[in-house]
Amino acid sequence: EAEVAQSPRYKITEKSQAVAFWCDPISGHATLYWYRQILGQGPELLVQFQDESVVDDSQLPKDRFSAERLKGVDSTLKIQPAELGDSAMYLCASSPGLVQNTEAFFGQGTRLTVV
Amino acid sequence: GDSVTQMEGPVTLSEEAFLTINCTYTATGYPSLFWYVQYPGEGLQLLLKATKADDKGSNKGFEATYRKETTSFHLEKGSVQVSDSAVYFCALRPATGANNLFFGTGTRLTVIP
Numbered sequence: 001e002a003e004v005a006q007s008p009r010y011k012i013t014e015k016s017q018a019v020a021f022w023c024d025p026i027s028g029h030a031t032l033y034w035y036r037q038i039l040g041q042g043p044e045l046l047v048q049f050q051d052e053s054v055v056d057d058s059q060l061p062k063d064r065f066s067a068e069r070l071k072g073v074d075s076t077l078k079i080q081p082a083e084l085g086d087s088a089m090y091l092c093a094s095s096p097g098l099v100q101n102t103e104a105f106f107g108q109g110t111r112l113t114v115v
Numbered sequence: 116g117d118s119v120t121q122m123e124g125p126v127t128l129s130e131e132a133f134l135t136i137n138c139t140y141t142a143t144g145y146p147s148l149f150w151y152v153q154y155p156g157e158g159l160q161l162l163l164k165a166t167k168a169d170d171k172g173s174n175k176g177f178e179a180t181y182r183k184e185t186t187s188f189h190l191e192k193g194s195v196q197v198s199d200s201a202v203y204f205c206a207l208r209p210a211t212g213a214n215n216l217f218f219g220t221g222t223r224l225t226v227i228p
Contacts, residue, residue, distance in 0.1 A: 004158075033215060042119075042204055042218030043159070056215065091158055093216075102208075103149055104216055106158040 002026040004107035006092050012113045018080035021110045025074070025094030032069055033104060034077050037089040046090075049075065050097075082114045117142045117209050121219035124202075128195055128226050136190040136222045138179075138205035146207040148172075148181055148188040149216065153202045162190075162203070195226045 005024040013019045025032050030051050035043035046065065048056040051072040060067065064083070069075040079086055089111050093104040122137040140146065147166045151159040163172030168183035177192045188205060205219040 006158075031214065040221075042206075042220050043216075044218070045215045048215050093159075102147075103161045103164055106151075106160070108158045111156070 002105075004092055004094055004105055006090075006107035006110055008110055009108060010111045010113075012115060013082050015084055015114055016081040018078065019082050019112065020076055020078045021090050021092075021112075023075045023077070023092030023107060025092070026105055028096065029094035029105070030072070030097045031095045031104075032075050033093040033095075034067055034075070035091040035093065037091055037109070039088070043091055046077070079112075082112075084114050087112055087114045117146065117207060117217050119205050119207055119217055119219040121205050121222050124221070125223040125225060128224070130197055130226055130228050131194045132226075134190070134192040134195045134199075134224070136203055136205075136224070138188045138190065138219060140186050140188065140205075140207050142186075142207055142209055144210035145183070146209050148179075149206040149208070150177070150179055150188070150190050151204045151206060151218075153204065153221070155201075159204065195224070197226045197228055200224055200226050 007022050032049040034046040037043040047060045047067045049069045067077045089109045091109045093106045095104045118141045120139050149164045150162040152162045153159050163174040165172040165181035171180045179188050179190045202221045202223045204221045206216045
């Protein structure tokens with residue numbers, strides 16, 4: 001069964017360091033999402049790609065976060081510099097395309113701890 | 116804007132008890148509605164979905180009915196098991212415009228033997 005792959009599963013980093021997460025969506029899925037889930041809360045969208053283009057990054061803190069999906073396949077989310085408040089689960093998800101009634105398929109997430 | 120409101124948790128039930136987790140939404144038109152489940156340390160898995168009014172989604176003994184008149188999508192299960200212990204998220208995808216998912220805050224369910 002096709003899955004969304006994310007790495008690493010866990011990351012501990014010091015405040016002010018740079019950190020990067022990788023995501024490989026299900027093959028053929030044009031839409032890719034990065035969500036942030038703070039402990040005890042629901043996921044919140046950071047950025048959405050359609051193929052290689054960003055379609056929504058309104059909630060991405062652009063002073064420290066960046067995301068790319070250069071060839072419209074896998075994607076990288078970067079934080080530089082990391083802050084204590086960035087500690088959270090970072091979830092990647094994909095869906096076949098801009099179809100309203102389709103679900104998003106989630107990876108296992110990257111648990112980030114900033115110390 | 117679009118949003119989802121879930122009942123506050125946590126919920127603790129004995130095995131074989133009846134489960135209801137309330138979910139209401141705010142959106143224009145007819146959004147698609149979803150329930151996702153998250154086991155400890157894992158990502159989210161789709162549990163069930165409904166894409167139009169009066170649809171009933173069902174999976175693994177769980178079910179939820181899309182009620183446009185009450186803007187609700189309550190999750191139910193007739194007899195819970197210990198293995199159902201997890202966090203449950205209600206979510207919506209708007210009918211138009213934004214194509215992402217809006218999630219509720221989640222409800223933690225613990226089932227005790």
